[in-house]
Amino acid sequence: MNEGSSKYHALDASRCIGCTHCMKSCPTEAIRVVNGLAVIDHERCVYCGQCHRACPTHAFYVVQDDLAMIRSFKYRVILFPSIMIGQFPEKYSEDQIYDGLKKVGFTHVYEVEQPMQVLIDSINEVLTDKETPKPAISIYCPAIVRLIQGRYPSLTENLILRKAPHNLAAHFAIEQLMLEGALREEIGLFYATPCIAKIAAVKSPVGESESIVDGIVNMNQLYNEVMKVISEGEAEDNSVQRQNLSAEGITWSLTRGESCHFGSRSIAIDGIHNAVRFLERLENDQVKGIDFIEMRACDQSCAGGILLTGNRFMTVERLERRAKRYPAAKDIPQDTIRANTEELKQKLILDPIVPKPHFAFGKERVKAMEKMNKAQRIVCFLPGIDCGACGAPNCHALAEDMVNNKAKMSDCTFLQQMWVGEDKINARKAFLNIQKKWGTDRFKADCNKRGRRNEGF
Amino acid sequence: MKLLFSIQGGDFTHAGHPSSEVKKVLKQLDIDGKTIKNIVIALYEAEVNVVAHAWKGTVSVEIDENKITIWVEDEGPGIADIDLAMQAGYSTASTKVRAMGFGAGMGLPNMKKNADELLIESEVDKGTKVKMVNYF
Numbered sequence: 001m002n003e004g005s006s007k008y009h010a011l012d013a014s015r016c017i018g019c020t021h022c023m024k025s026c027p028t029e030a031i032r033v034v035n036g037l038a039v040i041d042h043e044r045c046v047y048c049g050q051c052h053r054a055c056p057t058h059a060f061y062v063v064q065d066d067l068a069m070i071r072s073f074k075y076r077v078i079l080f081p082s083i084m085i086g087q088f089p090e091k092y093s094e095d096q097i098y099d100g101l102k103k104v105g106f107t108h109v110y111e112v113e114q115p116m117q118v119l120i121d122s123i124n125e126v127l128t129d130k131e132t133p134k135p136a137i138s139i140y141c142p143a144i145v146r147l148i149q150g151r152y153p154s155l156t157e158n159l160i161l162r163k164a165p166h167n168l169a170a171h172f173a174i175e176q177l178m179l180e181g182a183l184r185e186e187i188g189l190f191y192a193t194p195c196i197a198k199i200a201a202v203k204s205p206v207g208e209s210e211s212i213v214d215g216i217v218n219m220n221q222l223y224n225e226v227m228k229v230i231s232e233g234e235a236e237d238n239s240v241q242r243q244n245l246s247a248e249g250i251t252w253s254l255t256r257g258e259s260c261h262f263g264s265r266s267i268a269i270d271g272i273h274n275a276v277r278f279l280e281r282l283e284n285d286q287v288k289g290i291d292f293i294e295m296r297a298c299d300q301s302c303a304g305g306i307l308l309t310g311n312r313f314m315t316v317e318r319l320e321r322r323a324k325r326y327p328a329a330k331d332i333p334q335d336t337i338r339a340n341t342e343e344l345k346q347k348l349i350l351d352p353i354v355p356k357p358h359f360a361f362g363k364e365r366v367k368a369m370e371k372m373n374k375a376q377r378i379v380c381f382l383p384g385i386d387c388g389a390c391g392a393p394n395c396h397a398l399a400e401d402m403v404n405n406k407a408k409m410s411d412c413t414f415l416q417q418m419w420v421g422e423d424k425i426n427a428r429k430a431f432l433n434i435q436k437k438w439g440t441d442r443f444k445a446d447c448n449k450r451g452r453r454n455e456g457f
Numbered sequence: 458m459k460l461l462f463s464i465q466g467g468d469f470t471h472a473g474h475p476s477s478e479v480k481k482v483l484k485q486l487d488i489d490g491k492t493i494k495n496i497v498i499a500l501y502e503a504e505v506n507v508v509a510h511a512w513k514g515t516v517s518v519e520i521d522e523n524k525i526t527i528w529v530e531d532e533g534p535g536i537a538d539i540d541l542a543m544q545a546g547y548s549t550a551s552t553k554v555r556a557m558g559f560g561a562g563m564g565l566p567n568m569k570k571n572a573d574e575l576l577i578e579s580e581v582d583k584g585t586k587v588k589m590v591n592y593f
Contacts, residue, residue: 154490284476285498360487365593366522368486373458 008047008063008203009196013037015059018438020388022051022060027272028151028358032401033391036439044358046146047197048272048297049306062196062307065215067225070105073188075177078106079169079213080192080222082113082250083302085322086315087223092230094242094322099235100226106190108177109241112169113249115341117329119168120248120261122345126160127262127291133158135267135282135290138258140164142201143297144275145353149206152279153355161207161350165252166191166198170212171347172244175340190215192222194253194305197297207350219307243336246329250319253302256294263291270304272297361403375399383414391437411437458482460518464507466533469557472508475516476501479527482520488593496525496591499571502564503529503587509554510534511584529587536579543569 018036030044031051038051038059052060070076078101088097098109126132137158139145148155170189177187191213193199202213251257259266267290269278275295281287298304303315334341361368378399386394390411392401401407410416416430435443460482462475476497483493500516507514511533519526536542542549545566550559569575572589579585 151484153484154494280477281473283480283494283497284473284501285494286473286501355490357484357487357490359481359484361485363487365486369458369520369522372482372485376458 008200009040009049009052009060010063011038011040012059012061015057016055017057017059018442019056020393021054021056023391023393024388025050025054026393027147027276029393029397031393032406033388033437035437036442044150046143046150046297047195047200048143048147049196050272052196052306062199062218064199064218064221065190067105067217067221069215070188070190073214074186075108075182075188076106077108077110077173077177077187077189078104078192078217078222079110079112079166079173079189080219081165081194081253081302082111082245082319082322083194083253083305083308083315084192084219084223085111086303086318087219087308087310088226090318093235095235095238096230097226098238098241100230101222102238103229103231104222104225108173109238110169110173111242111245111249112165112191113252114169114242114244114246115172115329115332115344116165116168116244116246116249116252117332118341118344119162119165119348120329121341122162122348123160123262126162132160135287135293136160136263137293137295139207139350139353140258140294141197141296141301142206143195143197143272144295145206146197146200147272147275147297148279149353149356150358151276152283153357155279155283156353156355159353161352163208163348163350164201165249166202167208167212168344168348171344174212175344188214190217192217192219194219194302194307195298196306207353209351219305220309223309244332245326246332247323247326248329250323250326254316254319255296255301257301259292259294265290266292266294268294270296270301271299361400371403375403378402378409381409381415382412385414387413389413458520460516460520462516462518464504464514464516464531466508466510466512466514466531469505469508469559472504473501475504475518479518479525483525486520492591492593495571496527499568499575499589499591500527500529502567502571503527503589505559506564506585506587507531507533509550509559514584524590524592527587527589529589530584531586532584535581535583535585536577537581539577539579 016037018033020033022038023031023033027048027050028044028046030041032039085094085097101109127136135158139159145159173189174187191202193216199216202211202216205211255270256268259268269275300312300316304312361371379396382395382399384395390398392398392407398407398411410433413434416433419425420427420430479500480493480497507529511531514529514531517528541547543565573592574590576588
């Protein structure tokens with residue numbers, strides 16, 4: 001396990017019931033159940049959050065920064081995607097929400113999708129460049145970037161090397177505050193995240209030398225903090241902090257929020273499993289004539305992020321309605337932006353994104369072929385029902401684990417049962433094997449044991 | 458190692474399954490991404506040819522340490538003039554097949570472009586045998 005990247009999400013062992021739901025839903029087969037608990041292989045994990053969604057006991061948690069750390073800065077900026085506004089009940093106005101964020105302790109409140117025209121122009125520059133391989137794929141969703149690096153390495157060259165809105169807003173906020181007389185070291189930038197993928201993207205960015213943001217705030221937690229202090233009455237007018245916000249910016253994080261602006265033919269895909277199926281086609285060169293692809297790991301894009309409180313469909317509705325009240329990005333006058341847009345554009349350029357294939361059986365081809373042949377022979381003996389009782393997501397994954405010395409034939413309960421019937425192993429030994437995989441307590445008659453309470457099903 | 462698949466003529470829904478499976482294996486062998494892409498494109502074109510023109514066919518794949526050999530063999534109408542069929546844009550595909558977005562006459566040229574070696578044998582009213590080799 002890679003300890004370096006394990007800090008973004010982890011498993012609470014006291015909650016995990018070892019039920020295989022997460023293991024079955026993982027798009028990169030990164031989870032196994034060992035000793036009755038889910039174990040994440042962080043080398044394979046793309047931070048899509050499917051395991052969080054699938055878990056009936058909410059055993060996965062996000063590792064985050066302490067909100068108290070903001071106090072060490074004079075200028076405390078909260079950067080948050082527009083979907084945050086969509087989390088709150090209708091009765092709270094934008095100003096009441098902004099006001100609430102200030103009461104929580106921030107001095108400046110910035111929605112990240114501004115000034116959007118800078119990013120739109122920047123992406124268009126990439127698309128009009130004849131050297132750009134088509135279809136060009138947006139890097140907006142960090143889980144998709146990691147999925148492509150690991151599972152579709154040949155498509156990394158299609159990724160558009162322009163940073164995401166949170167970088168845009170971070171650079172923009174710094175410039176604005178320094179115009180007001182702030183020193184760079186006095187400014188603390190904090191990003192409110194709707195998902196784990198964005199945490200990973202901010203903390204260990206792909207294609208950037210270092211992260212521009214000083215800390216991460218979980219949007220769930222921030223929502224709860226704001227709800228404690230939000231005023232029911234009239235709030236101070238904070239609209240000056242939103243004067244660069246556009247209709248495009250507000251809907252950017254929703255499905256089709258990006259793709260509708262680019263290329264003569266574009267496609268928008270949401271949901272990680274949809275993305276997997278589409279990337280498979282794309283890699284086989286079965287997708288012709290498309291210029292731009294928007295791809296997000298969550299259903300309904302960021303409105304479906306795992307760290308959100310509100311219902312994703314209601315969030316989409318509120319944002320779409322809100323966008324109608326805001327001007328188009330191109331209609332926001334240059335003197336309102338008060339920033340050097342050419343310089344901002346330069347800052348948005350990403351370094352090349354390199355493939356990181358995770359699925360190879362090692363570097364030595366002859367050995368790898370031997371392992372694959374062996375795995376194929378093993379699969380012939382497995383039942384092929386992909387039950388997960390061995391602790392691997394399917395029979396094929398178990399066979400692969402076996403040739404990598406991470407599992408053995410007797411992990412398959414069906415084979416074991418057959419061997420017991422054939423008197424090849426004794427029943428006692430077979431039972432001990434199962435206990436080793438699923439823990440000793442699983443078979444005790446106890447109406448309060450883990451898994452008995454059916455939490456959340 | 459060897460892999461074997463069968464293809465049903467006219468079944469466009471499932472065309473692409475052999476190429477996806479072969480791709481998965483090549484990735485596990487840590488073959489370079491560009492090489493995989495060439496192989497998969499060539500194989501997919503060959504598959505579509507069988508689906509679009511023939512009655513049924515098989516794909517057999519043999520992977521060695523330094524190369525992959527793919528045989529695509531079908532029972533079908535065969536190709537009367539292989540040189541003509543190799544020309545970009547030449548197509549005998551039916552209107553129905555073209556309406557599905559296939560049959561633009563780029564299949565064989567695309568296979569030639571993406572395979573390191575391509576060998577085609579065909580007998581009219583019997584079938585076609587294609588052998589493609591790519592080196593890693």
